[in-house]
Amino acid sequence: MTPETMPSIDRMLCFAVYAAGHAFTRFYKPRLDALELTYPQYLVFLVLWEGDDITVKALGERLFLDSGTITPLVKRLEARGLVSRHRDPDDERQVRIQLTEEGEALEKQALSIPLAVIEGTGMGLDGADALRQELLALRSRLDAALGDK
16 A cells, blocks of 8 residues: 555455444444443443442543543433442542442343353454454554553
8 A cells, every 4th residue: 555545445444443343332232221221331330340449530541431421421320329429538539439239230130241242253252352352452552653551
């Protein structure tokens, strides 16, 4: 490829990743609708199910989202009784998030989703993990090219 030759959209890596992201969204939608969760809310739960009572800041860093995006998301989950928020007693500037019993119980309902994704990809666990590793490395290289961490 030369600088004068723009590849077609079908040959663009960015478009393949973008289109795959949309396919994931469509795949997850009916499964998450059954739990009355959006995909970003599901991601919040994935982090909290690993270990809750974390700060909004830590949650945002983990999901690559800023507090302006995380805060309304968490407030909606709190309004549904799935999480609670409270000020950190050691640092009043920090807000901590904890799962409620209902939020913890939701994990059992969501257990089938990762298995369905593996089946849907047709890649098996090893293939899916290899692709995940490649995508993580790609993100790291792109961040490095921008001078990000």
